[in-house]
Amino acid sequence: SQQGEEDPQALSIQEGENATMNCSYKTSINNLQWYRQNSGRGLVHLILIRSNEREKHSGRLRVTLDTSKKSSSLLITASRAADTASYFCATDQGYGQNFVFGPGTRLSVLP
């Protein structure tokens, strides 16, 4: 069954605004990861947050994890047109071999 589910499915914002994407999952995890995919390309790893962490930052990215609610959020601050892409969360249940991806959020940042 689908483990990660991103919300919203699509998001359109103006350049300079913040973008927030959410991810929910169903079972316990070892870590949760966020990836970015430009159209027609492979996915690029953005950030990994472990189950014992609550918040993590990387540049303009901020990720939170609430294991009690089985949810995570990705915040992109001061968005740029170049941030336009699809964003996926993936959960690792600890086996290190089966990362389960959600359907993704398509972000459009308008100049």
Place this chain on the structure above:
Amino acid sequence: SQTIHQWPATLVQPVGSPLSLECTVEGTSNPNLYWYRQAAGRGLQLLFYSVGIGQISSEVPQNLSASRPQDRQFILSSKKLLLSDSGFYLCALTGQGYSPLHFGNGTRLTVT
């Protein structure tokens, strides 16, 4: 640094034809290797993963198969393609431990 080579980038094949997609990696030894498929506008579905030469685990029953003849080579094959095999195929690797996935640029397969 780790590099994944996938080819071809695009492929159009008729129904019933065979398939062979190759993935080779550089910059790492003994990686875990993965084949994912992505339908248009959807998430990724894990097809196969391999923890070593000749070791293949299948996640989804289908008419596809995978092989790992060398440490840094992962091949996805089919004897007879179906229309439903169309999609974007991505090869990925992880190192040892709980490292994130590193992806190739994918092959877009259209079965006609």
